Amino acid sequence: MTTINLTVNGKAVSVDVEDRTLLVHLLRDHLNLTGTHVGCDTSQCGACVVHVDGRAVKSCTMLVGEADGTSVTTIEGLAQGDQLHPMQAAFRDNHGLQCGFCTPGMIMSAIDIVKRHGGKLDEATVRHELEGNICRCTGYHNIVKSVLDAAGRMNLANAAE
Amino acid sequence: MYQTHYHRASSIDEAASLFAKGDDAKFLAGGQTLLPVMKQRLAAPSDVIDLAKIPALIGIEVTADRVVIKAATTHYDVATNAQVQKAIPALAALAGMIGDPAVRYRGTIGGSLANNDPAADYPAAVLALNATVKTNKREIAADDFFQGLFATALEDGEIITQVSFPVPAKAAYEKFRHPASRFALTGVFVAQSKAGDIRVAATGASASGVTRVAAIEQALKSNWSAAALDGVTISSDGLMSDIHGSADYRANLIKVMAQRAVAKAG
Numbered sequence: 001m002t003t004i005n006l007t008v009n010g011k012a013v014s015v016d017v018e019d020r021t022l023l024v025h026l027l028r029d030h031l032n033l034t035g036t037h038v039g040c041d042t043s044q045c046g047a048c049v050v051h052v053d054g055r056a057v058k059s060c061t062m063l064v065g066e067a068d069g070t071s072v073t074t075i076e077g078l079a080q081g082d083q084l085h086p087m088q089a090a091f092r093d094n095h096g097l098q099c100g101f102c103t104p105g106m107i108m109s110a111i112d113i114v115k116r117h118g119g120k121l122d123e124a125t126v127r128h129e130l131e132g133n134i135c136r137c138t139g140y141h142n143i144v145k146s147v148l149d150a151a152g153r154m155n156l157a158n159a160a161e
Numbered sequence: 162m163y164q165t166h167y168h169r170a171s172s173i174d175e176a177a178s179l180f181a182k183g184d185d186a187k188f189l190a191g192g193q194t195l196l197p198v199m200k201q202r203l204a205a206p207s208d209v210i211d212l213a214k215i216p217a218l219i220g221i222e223v224t225a226d227r228v229v230i231k232a233a234t235t236h237y238d239v240a241t242n243a244q245v246q247k248a249i250p251a252l253a254a255l256a257g258m259i260g261d262p263a264v265r266y267r268g269t270i271g272g273s274l275a276n277n278d279p280a281a282d283y284p285a286a287v288l289a290l291n292a293t294v295k296t297n298k299r300e301i302a303a304d305d306f307f308q309g310l311f312a313t314a315l316e317d318g319e320i321i322t323q324v325s326f327p328v329p330a331k332a333a334y335e336k337f338r339h340p341a342s343r344f345a346l347t348g349v350f351v352a353q354s355k356a357g358d359i360r361v362a363a364t365g366a367s368a369s370g371v372t373r374v375a376a377i378e379q380a381l382k383s384n385w386s387a388a389a390l391d392g393v394t395i396s397s398d399g400l401m402s403d404i405h406g407s408a409d410y411r412a413n414l415i416k417v418m419a420q421r422a423v424a425k426a427g
């Protein structure tokens with residue numbers, strides 16, 4: 001057992017866990033943040049994507065020890081009170097989800113994509129950059145629409161700041 | 162995953178001594194290969210020694226003649242580094258084609274080379290650009306480093322510290338990606354050094370891992386152009402045959418990817 005200290009959604013947490021614990025299991029099983037999902041055993045589906053020190057990574061492919069001392073944001077950390085993050089709002093408005101299993105990972109990856117590309121985002125780039133996130137329901141069409149819509153809203157929000 | 166002990170090393174020497182203390186230790190860099198294998202219980206190291214936060218293993222240095230990438234530098238940092246994009250654009254582009262964005266944020270060049278997956282991308286760049294792999298013990302020439310499927314010249318406990326690439330006159334990489342895994346079904350890196358030497362390496366194709374392709378090197382020596390390869394036939398002997406593609410298909414892909422790469426290199 002090792003004590004892991006990290007910041008999750010802005011709150012400092014300290015948890016005693018086995019060294020073999022993956023970050024996703026720390027979030028889900030120890031902190032009850034079950035919005036982050038596990039969709040595969042092979043690091044290929046992206047359902048588990050969270051932000052670690054601002055980068056969108058697969059929390060199923062990171063040991064807790066590697067996450068010690070970092071700042072993690074999960075899907076639960078995006079909304080400000082009742083106000084959804086623009087990416088969450090865009091997924092709702094554009095029917096960017098059906099069963100919703102892939103959605104938390106999609107949203108965390110999508111925010112990272114918008115941050116990296118800013119206003120230069122186009123459909124082909126979104127499709128290419130979402131390669132690490134698999135959806136079995138939507139056929140991706142409305143997901144891509146949601147990301148492009150949110151990119152506009154996020155850039156407007158930045159411009160207003 | 163089986164039980165293991167995690168250690169975060171703060172220096173190369175500390176990593177080497179932690180490794181020596183474990184019964185069956187393994188180094189961990191980005192974890193994008195080792196952790197999936199441990200999750201499937203195909204590896205069960207007693208100890209994992211994390212190299213990813215050792216300052217001496219992170220960073221990129223570019224001079225007029227060489228691009229030096231420290232071992233724990235991520236694929237993302239190589240792909241987006243403006244100096245690498247300028248000195249060896251093919252190398253930055255290759256790093257940007259590995260896996261998906263989340264994999265590129267964590268995966269490292271040292272991990273990719275130490276693992277030497279037969280379909281990995283970096284080995285093709287290292288071999289075609291005639292790079293030198295430096296470890297905590299010695300320097301290893303590209304031609305000596307890769308020794309077959311998942312096999313390298315590294316000794317037990319040896320740590321890759323950096324990879325030094327000579328800046329070529331021309332180079333390009335073309336990859337026919339497996340659409341699901343995103344690894345190379347076949348990828349070809351072509352390079353012409355400033356002294357005029359031509360080296361071509363193929364990944365994803367040979368059953369013995371990354372290899373140079375003599376027939377293509379020969380043809381490009383007399384005429385550096387995609388058309389020079391029209392008459393070349395690549396033998397399918399020793400190439401992989403699996404559900405994704407037969408050896409003959411891969412032999413043809415080597416030629417087609419080489420032609421596209423030469424056209425791209427200009």
Ligand SMILES: Cc1cc2nc3c(=O)[nH]c(=O)nc-3n(C[C@H](O)[C@H](O)[C@H](O)COP(=O)(O)OP(=O)(O)OC[C@H]3O[C@@H](n4cnc5c(N)ncnc54)[C@H](O)[C@@H]3O)c2cc1C
Nearest residue numbers: 190191192193194195260268269271272275281282321343
């Ligand atoms: C979904 C997915 C898609 C991928 N697609 C591609 C792809 O298209 N192309 C591609 O090339 N790769 C691909 N990869 C693999 C990825 O590039 C890995 O990052 C890379 O193979 C291993 O690097 P790592 O830093 O993650 O190493 P780790 O997984 O941490 O380690 C791998 C091995 O290298 C050893 N090691 C690590 N660093 C050192 C060092 N400095 N010295 C000595 N030994 C060391 C470890 O002990 C271990 O045995 C993919 C991976 C995933 C999960």
Ligand code: FES
Nearest residue numbers: 039045046048060
């Ligand atoms: S659970 Fe599938 S990539 Fe993490």
Ligand code: FES
Nearest residue numbers: 098099135136137
């Ligand atoms: S909405 Fe069901 S998996 Fe994407």
